[in-house]
Amino acid sequence: MRFVYADYNATTPMDPAVADAMQPFLTEWFGNASSLHAAGRRARAALEQARRTILGALGDPTGQLVFTSGGTEADNLALLGAAEARQADGRHVVVSAIEHQAVLQAADVLARRGWQVTRLPVTRDGLVEVEALRRALTSDTTVVSIMHANNEVGALQPIAEVAAVVRAHGAWLHTDAVQSFGKVPVNVKTLGVDLLSLSAHKLCGPKGAGALYARRGVTVMPQHVGGPHEHGWRAGTEAVAACVGMARAVELSASHLPAWEAVRRRRDQLVAGLQQRLPDVVLNGHPALRVANTANLSFLGCEGEPLLIALDLEGVAVSTGAACASGSAEPSHVLLAMGLPEAQVRGSIRFSLGWQTTDDDVQALLERVPRVVTRLRAAAHAD
């Protein structure tokens, strides 16, 4: 049976060109980037080149970039590090209610340490309202974190508008661009953000690599201490091969951007096709203000987890939301924050396509998903 992967928001396959770029740094050029000898200098040069490549792609060649182990660590460092760096100015942070757990739980840590945390509600479409944000800001607000694209429903937040409000207030804006980078143009100057998180494995790069961008003038308190690596922002010997691979993935993602229109067409064909073939299929999240690859659908009368498992048996890989949340039967905090009815939350499945997804993949999904959903609905009725 043909395997259909429709879970690209969870992770992506590594591009062979990325693996090629990494290969020498895994074997013959194994030096520690902190070593002063030739092997170390070669690693350092590659690391700094990778940093320049990513800063250039983000549109701020003179900005600052710290390599991390992934998006989670970049988010943690942004929230905890920026809040700590500015604690003399105030101890209030604002996050949206639909952030990834890497941001929400970092905010929880701050709350336990005495910070005030505001979780900003979102509309039923999964969008942050700029006016609500304006009202949430206080004289103590130092850090605001609003993601660029939501991982579960794909909703694209109005970051440039948010940034104007946050900047006028004198706070710093962090955006988690883990799910937007490579899918839509991401330029830190156009967006107007102070801090931005990336993860390599969402863009056909290696797992275990990510980065936090910081505008010049912004600083964060390190959350890993030890050596003076990464300009003192993140101690620990740099994973040079992974950083090189991430930079290559970032370069390649620019060449794939035009392919996202085809992704959008396939995603929309999938949604329309499923809604034609099945009753009671609801699209969650804003229908237009969304990244091109994501469709979060509720199959009313079904439960997400059994549906995911039944689809897996049919060779289809999808998700019930955040990959880290699946396995726990917890309903999605994103869909709950959007105020969706319980049945809609419980029956939701996320389809996320890649530029690698083919028309044949979409056809296979249109054959298998209705079959499985119809079977599960009939079984639920018979109970």
Ligand SMILES: Cc1ncc(COP(=O)(O)O)c(C=O)c1O
């Ligand atoms: C929006 C968002 N932020 C952060 C992360 C965490 O990234 P990583 O898996 O690299 O730790 C993810 C991964 O699912 C994500 O979707």
